[in-house]
Amino acid sequence: MVIKAVKGVKDILPKDIGKWRRVEDSAREVFGRYDYREIVLPIFEKSEVFVKSVGETTDIVQKEMYSFLDKGGDALTLRPEGTASCVRAYIEHSMYHPKGTVTPLFYIGPMFRRERPQAGRFRQFHQIGAELFGTDDPAADAEVMHLLMTFLKTVGARKPKLLLNSLGDDKCRPAFRQSLVDFLANRKESLCPLCKERYETNPLRVLDCKSETCAETVRSAPTIDSFWCDDCADHFQKVRKALYGLNIEYEINHRMVRGLDYYSRTVFEVTASGLGAKDAVAAGGRYDALVKKSGGPDVPAIGWAVGMERLIESIGDSAGEKTNDTAPDICIVHLGERAHGEAFRVAGLLREQGRKVLCPYRQTSMKKQMGRADKSGAKLAVIIGEEEFNKKTMLVKNLSTSTQKEHPIGDIRKIAAEPPA
Ligand SMILES: [Zn+2]
Ligand SMILES: [Zn+2]
The missing domain is CATH 3.30.930.10 (Bira Bifunctional Protein; Domain 2)
Known part of the structure; x- marks a missing residue:
């Protein structure tokens, strides 16, 4: 169960x-x-x-x-x-x-x-x-x-x-309460079961009972303003x-x-x-x-x-739905076992610098990962494949202009602080 x-x-x-x-x-x-x-x-x-x-x-x-x-x-x-x-x-x-x-x-x-x-x-x-x-x-x-x-x-x-x-x-209020009790005394039978109790314990509450018959009963009841x-x-x-x-x-x-x-x-x-x-x-x-x-x-x-x-x-549904769903700043794309570890190291550094980063756990094809990065609304993709890993570099791609440039991996803090236009 x-x-x-x-x-x-x-x-x-x-x-x-x-x-x-x-x-x-x-x-x-x-x-x-x-x-x-x-x-x-x-x-x-x-x-x-x-x-x-x-x-x-x-x-x-x-x-x-x-x-x-x-x-x-x-x-x-x-x-x-x-x-x-x-x-x-x-x-x-x-x-x-x-x-x-x-x-x-x-x-x-x-x-x-x-x-x-x-x-x-x-x-x-x-x-x-x-x-x-x-x-x-x-x-x-x-x-x-x-x-x-x-x-x-x-x-x-x-x-x-x-x-x-x-x-x-x-x-x-006590005089009003008494006057209400007097009013209800010979109308008790028309009250709902709950209000029959309230009559004894908390008569004021009969006034805003949601039952139709109670509402009808108190229509001519005394009101507080005259007291x-x-x-x-x-x-x-x-x-x-x-x-x-x-x-x-x-x-x-x-x-x-x-x-x-x-x-x-x-x-x-x-x-x-x-x-x-x-x-x-x-x-x-x-x-x-x-x-x-x-x-x-x-x-x-x-x-x-x-x-x-x-x-x-x-x-209603109109307002505020997406508050927590803002686009990431940077998507990381990685291929190869060693690049996987490097990608998460880079993602961690970028996050420490205040960037919102998506980094997939599972490596799919480069094409699929790039498609996902494009759809995410991120400004940049950081691409690390086997080749980049071996050279200690990364490709930084501007997703709106589709231009990309190779940077030494050591530039990552600089890119986090000031993403290239
Ligand atoms: Zn008063
Ligand atoms: Zn009632």
Whole structure:
């Protein structure tokens, strides 16, 4: 029996890596424009890092985490998302010092959730995420959304559309939650099985359930905006004004909540065409209480994450395929047993000098090798046969003009530094 990859995980093959590289390179470049610094976080953490912050009643924690006891008996979890780890690191390394410091961070890497296998969902998936610690300025909310939209446009996501809401805060959300529970109390029977559970544990999530009957049921449900306290309403208006100033189009959706417990005030999602209409390519929000709740100082924060698989699906096949497939600079053509060894010695020297070199392992006919060199797009061929080997020379052929010249083999460094025209 051949062993295959685990269900729900996949290999990213060399033929696809160009797109992945391009997305990651663009992310690093765009983050740089906003002065975000990269942080590389561990792939597993103590389970409590996620249970506490993501929320015990969320789908992620209840059903989807890869948690295990290691050989020492420690309860560990493969990270299902990046924010909780980022907050843990932010506190552990006292990145809030000195007081008032604003800390913009980003990360790129795999996440793990045991989701039901379905199209476009993977149990190991990849995210690019941004986290901005240290400010509750509404301008920061607009700026992180601007950063996200700029990144999505730079990589060529098709028609990204921003959806915006505010979930209120600890002051005003409890009243909304109660009003929603009251509303759902005598409509429980029309909810899907999952939402019947959510009604007890996490009623806000009923609002963005993807089942048709739940969507119908909550159509006349109360919405958060009529419960906002003055501060939350004011914050939302200022965020909208700042978005307007940045020329960012968005749609307000007061039924949008997020699948994680830690969000407060601003939440947002981005959908893109080429994906199912209900699937977001990116999502994020403000989490002003999380750092304190996790044992740190009272520092507000906001962030988002992009799902790389979905983003790459949305970009389609048009872009970036060939990133890793550039033509070689030099092809080596060799004939004869002794020339074989010499060819690889020369290839090694050229590569040390920064040249991209193709050198075949198997010697076919001179004609076949030259045909391959012509097709490769290389500028030069270096030809070493028995005769050249004996004379300690090589033929250097310009593949576009077809002119060739014999050089002493000792010239190889010179040719590497300055290939003849
Ligand atoms: Zn439902
Ligand atoms: Zn409020």
